[in-house]
Amino acid sequence: MTQHSDALHRRGLMFIMSSPSGAGKTTISRMLLEADPAIRLSVSATTRPMRPGEVDGKDYHFVDQPTFDRMVEEEAFLEWAHVFGHSYGTPKAQVKAGLREGQDFLFDIDWQGTQQLYQKLETDVVRVFLLPPSIDELRRRLTGRGTDSAEVIAARMERAQAEISHWDGYDYVVVNDDIDLCFGKVREVLHAERMKRARQTGLIGFVRELMRP
Numbered sequence: 001m002t003q004h005s006d007a008l009h010r011r012g013l014m015f016i017m018s019s020p021s022g023a024g025k026t027t028i029s030r031m032l033l034e035a036d037p038a039i040r041l042s043v044s045a046t047t048r049p050m051r052p053g054e055v056d057g058k059d060y061h062f063v064d065q066p067t068f069d070r071m072v073e074e075e076a077f078l079e080w081a082h083v084f085g086h087s088y089g090t091p092k093a094q095v096k097a098g099l100r101e102g103q104d105f106l107f108d109i110d111w112q113g114t115q116q117l118y119q120k121l122e123t124d125v126v127r128v129f130l131l132p133p134s135i136d137e138l139r140r141r142l143t144g145r146g147t148d149s150a151e152v153i154a155a156r157m158e159r160a161q162a163e164i165s166h167w168d169g170y171d172y173v174v175v176n177d178d179i180d181l182c183f184g185k186v187r188e189v190l191h192a193e194r195m196k197r198a199r200q201t202g203l204i205g206f207v208r209e210l211m212r213p
C-alpha cells in the first residue's frame with residue numbers, strides 16, 4: 001500500500017490569535033483563511049452591533065442579550081466573556097465535532113477566552129499573540145480603520161495596555177510591523193503545529209506498516 005504522509009489522519013487544532021484591538025488580528029485572520037482552505041473560522045456569537053461590511057453568520061452570529069444569556073444557560077459555549085461592554089462567546093457544537101474529523105479552526109478571541117479554551121482543551125490549542133510595533137502606530141491603525149468613534153478608540157487605547165500585559169500567556173508572539181512578514185510568520189507556526197506528533201493520529205498504523213517484517 002502506498003500512502004502519502006499528508007493523507008494520514010490528523011486531529012484538528014485550535015489556532016487562537018489574540019492582540020490588543022487594532023494590532024491587526026482581523027487582517028491577518030482574513031489573509032490566513034483566504035490562503036489556507038484547511039482552516040476555518042470559528043464564528044463567535046456577540047451582542048455588539050454589526051459594523052459596516054460585516055456579515056451575520058460569517059464574521060459573527062449577531063444575537064440579542066436574551067438569546068446570548070439563553071445560550072450560556074444551555075451550555076452552548078466553549079467559552080464566553082464580556083469585552084467592551086458586549087458579550088462574546090465561542091459556540092461549542094461545530095468545533096468539537098470538527099476537531100475529531102481533522103478540521104482546524106481559527107479563533108479571533110481575547111485573552112480571557114484563550115485561558116478558558118486552554119484550560120478545557122489544552123492539547124488542541126495553539127496560542128498566538130500579535131503586538132503592534134508601537135503605541136503610536138496602534139493609535140494610527142485604530143483611527144485609520146474608520147470603524148469606531150473617538151470615544152470607542154480612546155477606550156480601546158486604554159484597554160490596550162491591559163491586553164498587552166497578557167502577552168506571556170501565549171505560545172508564540174509576533175510583532176505586526178510589516179503585514180506580509182507577520183503573515184508569513186503566522187503561517188509558519190500553523191504549518192509546524194500541524195506536524196506535531198500528538199496530532200497525527202494516523203501515525204501509529206502507518207509506522208506499524210513501515211516496520212512490518
Ligand code: ADP
Nearest residue numbers: 021022023024025026027141145176177178179
Ligand atoms: P484588530 O482586528 O486587531 O482590531 P485590524 O485587523 O482591524 O485589527 O487592523 C486595524 C487597522 O490596521 C486596519 O485598518 C488594518 O488595515 C490596519 N493594519 C493591520 N495590520 C497592519 C500593518 N502591518 N501595517 C499597517 N496597517 C495595518
Ligand code: 5GP
Nearest residue numbers: 044080081083088089090108109110112113
Ligand atoms: P471586535 O468587537 O473588535 O470584533 O472584538 C472585540 C474583542 O472581542 C476582540 O479582542 C476579540 O478577539 C474578542 N472576541 C471576539 N469573539 C470572541 C469570543 O467568542 N470570545 C472571547 N472571549 N472574545 C472574543
